[in-house]
Amino acid sequence: MLWEIEVRPSANETDREAARVISAGRDLGITTVRDVHASRSFLIETDAGSDRVAETAGTLLVDAIVEDHSIRSLDGSADSPTDDGNQLINVLFKPGVTDNVAQSTLKALGELGLPVEAVATCRKYRVNSDASATDLARLAERVLANDAIEHIVEGPLAIDSIALGSDYTFQLQSVALRDMDDDALQRQSRDGQLYLSLEEMRTIRDHFTSLDRDPTDIELETIAQTWSEHCSHKTLGGRIHYQDESTERHFDQMLKETIFEATTVIRERLGDDDWCVSVFRDNAGIVTFHDTLDVCFKVETHNHPSALEPYGGANTGLGGVIRDPLGTGMGARPVCNTDVFCFARPDTPVEELPPGVLHPRSVMRGVVSGVRDYGNRMGIPTVNGAICFDDRFLGNPLVFCGNVATIPVGLSTKAARPGDLVVTVGGRTGRDGIHGATFSSAELTDESEELSGGAVQIGNAITEKMVVDVVLEARDRKLYSAITDCGAGGFSSAVGEMGEELGVEVWLDRAPLKYEGLSYTEIWISEAQERMVLAVPPENWDEFHSLCDSEGVEAAVIGEFQDTGRLVLKYNDTLVGDVTMKFLHDGRPPVIREAVYTPPPEEPLELPSRDRWDEDLLAILGSLNVCSKEWVIRQYDHEVQAGSVLKPLVGAADDGPSDAAVVRPDLESARGLVVSCGINPHYGDLDPYWMAIAAIDEALRNCIATGADPTRIAILDNFCWGNTERPETLGTLVRAALGCYDAAIAFGTPFISGKDSLNNEFAWDDESGQRQNVAIPSTLLISALGQVEDISRVVSMDLKQSGNRLLLVGHTRKELGGSHIALVNSLGGGSVPRVDLDTAPERLVRLHAAIGSGSVRSCHDLSEGGLAVAAAEMAFAGGIGVSLNLDELATVSDGLQAAELLFSESPTRFLVEVTAESESTFREAVEGQPVVQVGTTNDGDRLEIISDDGRTLVDTSLTDLKQAWQAPLDWN
């Protein structure tokens, strides 16, 4: 019998879900939906009698103090009474989508002695009867359910069973590739969602022709996964012919010759002082931290899944990147997370949305919730991030998730040995995430949702937390010889990579499944979440298995590593795939691409002439990129694990924007980690070379401003670009990579890992049937991981007291291209900010020494909005008045207008607060650096800025400045 237990807020409680629905509906212009009642229900399939169901479920599922409930049996008919004439909408997960609450409920009911066969959950909405059918349909589609994972049932549920899955009948499938001509090969690649090029398809055909047989479906899928852009990075790792306005260059392996090469050069230069441990060869980069711990860092993107299903996409994006350090070396313990997002403006008019595109506000809400729920549940603090807004992210938002982890010294390498068992640990395998790796390597279109719904997964953070706990225990007991994560491509990638040097035989029928009915190929390529793959020596299996069992974690043997050089796949002892590792990993034909960069003509940018700049300053503070992200930050647990030293929000009211987060990964040590980032796609529109350098400079500045040691900062690159098959798009990427090389070498700052995501474009047919295409702005995220020797030396950005001096460190030039003063005045052109790589590195070293001398009370880097914004942020964060006078600055900054001094975004600059007594100590420490006193702090409550000729440029209260900065994203 199928029972439905419906739970709703009691009369004196607020119906928050209903309020959310009404408000979101109103945002979409839905007017006839006025009255909504929301509830959740549990569908329970059991043979137990109604009394038992009522008693057990009633106690477990309902909080009687704040909730009411009702119980009914469902018999498949639709004639149950409707509710007071309301229109009823049910939202259920599509079959096969992970339903975590249902799984937990099933177990808990069992523990209470109720024999239950299946549980599903459902959300129910009762809407006023006179709501129009059109409004209701729009509400259902846009607000109540996401079609990628959920489906809607109107009226009473006419079902009598929720059983999932069906029996699977084994049948070996092969693909008649040998007979295919070019057209057929291309069709096969597209229709099979393989996303391989014609050249690659031909190579596969010829390989199997030489073997005198056709490939099986699983062999073709394995090759497609392994050769996907997502897994092999064939474009950036491949041959590129690059040409720009002054040079022509041929790369055999572009990334190796730029980003990796910089690290190699730096490490050679460091010699015995080299502090890199493992770079660019494992799932995450590793550097030294202290005597007993090294530290790992990795940032990944999850853009395409987040475009279709923001919650699930971001949720599993974070879940996935946490598994990277866990699968690095012999396994690292997560310490903190980072997240950076790029969206279109949240106030984008609904009518401007192309078909198939979710509203950016919904995308942002979903993404934030997804990151929140994974990080918080895992017990990993999310401590740093950024959000960038640009309309070109409308159909293709970017979601970067990062994880920092510690690993004991000496555990950074691993190798599976012949005879080791292939063991899967954690989540079960289901039909979720099929074709994620190949899908993420393709362009998004308005049909993506329909085509790739299976690529969307829902995570279960608790399962992953349990996996982390047992894996780290097993690591410390030395129970396995290698580990990697199951990410894109599922077992196919994980097992394939682990066995690359050796050979492996896999028994697909032994993988634990969520439900019956999966084919052997689906098992192999499913990207079901929360799984790790380990190589366990047979003599350790019993201990390993009982350890997992003791904490409720599932582990299963699904194969054996063998010294054969082959990937052998079996299902119930029948051979279904047999490919050599050599062909799989080295057989891909090289990708050869053209890259061209033509600099846009430099156009002059002149700021308007004005007496007062208060409104400009308020507009920049209230611009989306600069404004407070408190609404997001407060939803993240940024203090779990108790290592917090510098929080993302600081100051007198705990709400100022910290430059970086500082955490202590080892509570017994005073040594700290500093996490920051740099990103600015606006500069990239002018010159990607200088954008890359500016991003590195920004990430380093943020680290240094809090006290990090410039000789111990490691960085990561994440390139998110459009379709690099266009030479001009690839040209901008190569140019950015060249910037990365030059900056890394100059600063002596090694890249230790990175990732690229290409094809970030969205295509659709507009109303007139024209194909439209929008590429994202070329976006490079630089994430920095710094270190401080003694956390008690850390400095925050909020002003500390009145009567102190404000010193500007660094050169101010007329660099307004891509700046925020240009943005808020809708001005184009101008010169992009350029880091002086000859002098910038020394400035960081000197400033670090000054912070070490204890003479710095607060320090903030200058970024978007320049000096004016930095001073405003420091003032309102500290609740301390500021008076700036540009006299001295104008003298040393040849010929710059007052507004240019205020809003220029020249890099490598810091605003520093020192006491009168410590000023000389500070100046000694930064000797040789450009230092100018630009103002003083006072006990007033205003920011006043006076020009060199004594005119008032800005005079605004701190309350107004803070209000402007907090208003845009102060969401409920």
Added chain:
Amino acid sequence: MTLMATPRVCVLRAPGTNCDVETAHAFSSCGANTDRVHLFRVLESPGLLDDYQVLCVPGGFSYGDDIGAGVIFSNQLRGQLSEAIGRFLSEDKLALGICNGFQVLLKAGVLPGGAAAWATDPENHSPDATLTWNTNGRYTARWVRLKIVSTSNVFLRGLDELDLPIAHAEGRLVPRDPDVLSGWFTNDQVGLCYRHRPHDGQVAGNSDATPAASDPLLPEPHNPNGSTANIAGLGDPSGRVLGLMPHPERFLHATQHPRWTRLGLSGDGDGLAIFRNAVEYFA
């Protein structure tokens, strides 16, 4: 067994518990002999609990809070460990629930009634109170100012006011009816209440008066979840059990305070005293 000067502390972790390491660290740094014990071990042998003087259910998302915060964990305590928990509560021992641990102790019925209620209503048929969704409807992480109310609760001895962080979605304490609420005040069971938390340099906006059942609700962010009578933590009548939503284990060091760089803080954090009180109870 003789009474030891160094108490043994059981930090009980379930699937999804995630504050067990730092909570164990807090007890250990006060000199306790602390074990992190998996709930499954206790379900296998409930007698394990008899070895400990302090039981602590730490924060996290036990079982994902999938049905409601702490629901599944609390059902296991109530359903499968009823005797062992009853025995523990009836002895001269201490129990502490932090955040999710408070939700667990409350929903299991360990709080607010303690040993007596555990014995008289084994099914917890009419719970006195619940912890449910914050008024703002979302998970919220921030620091709060707290005023100690109870004069008898062991964990809160010698404390008056302190700053601690909260991080939860379901922290709004709702009693079944007004009599339950006034009973808590009468029986000295109200452990801590949220206070007005002034900005640095600002004067606190509330009086020094002892919190009472009739106090108006402080607005967010001072009372971060809309908890009835601004209550942040609740004890049992004996004063040997405490549950609280704020996280004392996240303020063991001055550098964890959000304003330490401006207030010139160093040394221990305010939260340490709660663990020290527990350890010293057995000294």
